[in-house]
Amino acid sequence: xxxxxxxxxxxxxxxxxxxxxxxxxxxxxxxxxxxxxxxxxxxxxxxxxxxxxxxxxxxxxxxxxxxxxxxxxxxxxxxxxxxxxxxxxxxxxxxxxxxxxxxxxxxxxxxxxxxxxxxxxxxxxxxxxxxxxxxxxxxxxxxxxxxxxxxxxxxxxxxxxxxxxxxxxxxxxxxxxxxxxxxxxxxxxx
Numbered sequence: 001x002x003x004x005x006x007x008x009x010x011x012x013x014x015x016x017x018x019x020x021x022x023x024x025x026x027x028x029x030x031x032x033x034x035x036x037x038x039x040x041x042x043x044x045x046x047x048x049x050x051x052x053x054x055x056x057x058x059x060x061x062x063x064x065x066x067x068x069x070x071x072x073x074x075x076x077x078x079x080x081x082x083x084x085x086x087x088x089x090x091x092x093x094x095x096x097x098x099x100x101x102x103x104x105x106x107x108x109x110x111x112x113x114x115x116x117x118x119x120x121x122x123x124x125x126x127x128x129x130x131x132x133x134x135x136x137x138x139x140x141x142x143x144x145x146x147x148x149x150x151x152x153x154x155x156x157x158x159x160x161x162x163x164x165x166x167x168x169x170x171x172x173x174x175x176x177x178x179x180x181x182x183x184x185x186x187x188x189x190x
Contacts, residue, residue, distance in 0.1 A: 013065035023067035024077055030059025031084040034091060041095030041152075049095065050152030057145055060085070082125065085141065089117050092148065100159065109163045116170035117144055123177040127184070134180040137173025144170070 016026070033056035040049035063081060067073045093114035100106035120139055127134045139147070144166075151162040 009061055009065055013062050014069055016062055017066045017070040020070075021066065023063045023070070023072055024080055026059045026063040026066060027077070027081050027084055030056045030063070031088055033059065034088040038091035038095035041092060042098040044099050044156075046152040046156060049092075050149040053092065053145065053152075054149055056088075082121070086118060086121065089114060089144075093117070096159075096163075106160055106163070109160060109167065113163050113166050113170065116167060116174060119174045120144070120170055120177070123174055123181065127177070127181045130181075130184055132181060132184050134177045136180045137176040139166075139170045139173040 033052060037049045037052035037056055040046070040052055060081075063077075067077055093110050097107045097110045100110065117139075120137065121141065124134055147166055147169075151159075151166075154162060
């Protein structure tokens, strides 16, 4: 499945690279489009928010390939991409929190989901900083975005349930990554 997706992405990324568009421009544009998505979520237009978020995700799909194809892979570009990804998560979840602002429980759930979503990314990044990469668990970044888009098309009256499942799955992911990173000590001892 991933290889089929790559076969679709590569020619488009090649075309974008041939236009001379810098990958960081794609990263920043995707981020700005995400802010529009967050606005739709804040106004309760969940389907519009999901469609715009899906469109914003296309920029994230292409920026890395464009960087590789145009020989513009930089450490700053990777840093910018991952940093703006965290801002993206903040804005999307803040949109949900604003829409449900009259429900303390849902706002609490939304910010718990945000925290755990950020922790999934943090555990991976921290592990990589220590020399070991982990991608364990069911809720990597693309899956989290897919889940948010999917739940946007479901009846809004069950939002508490959707966000609770999100919390459980991201918590499982964080725990799996923590246990996977326990290998760091085993690597040093060998």
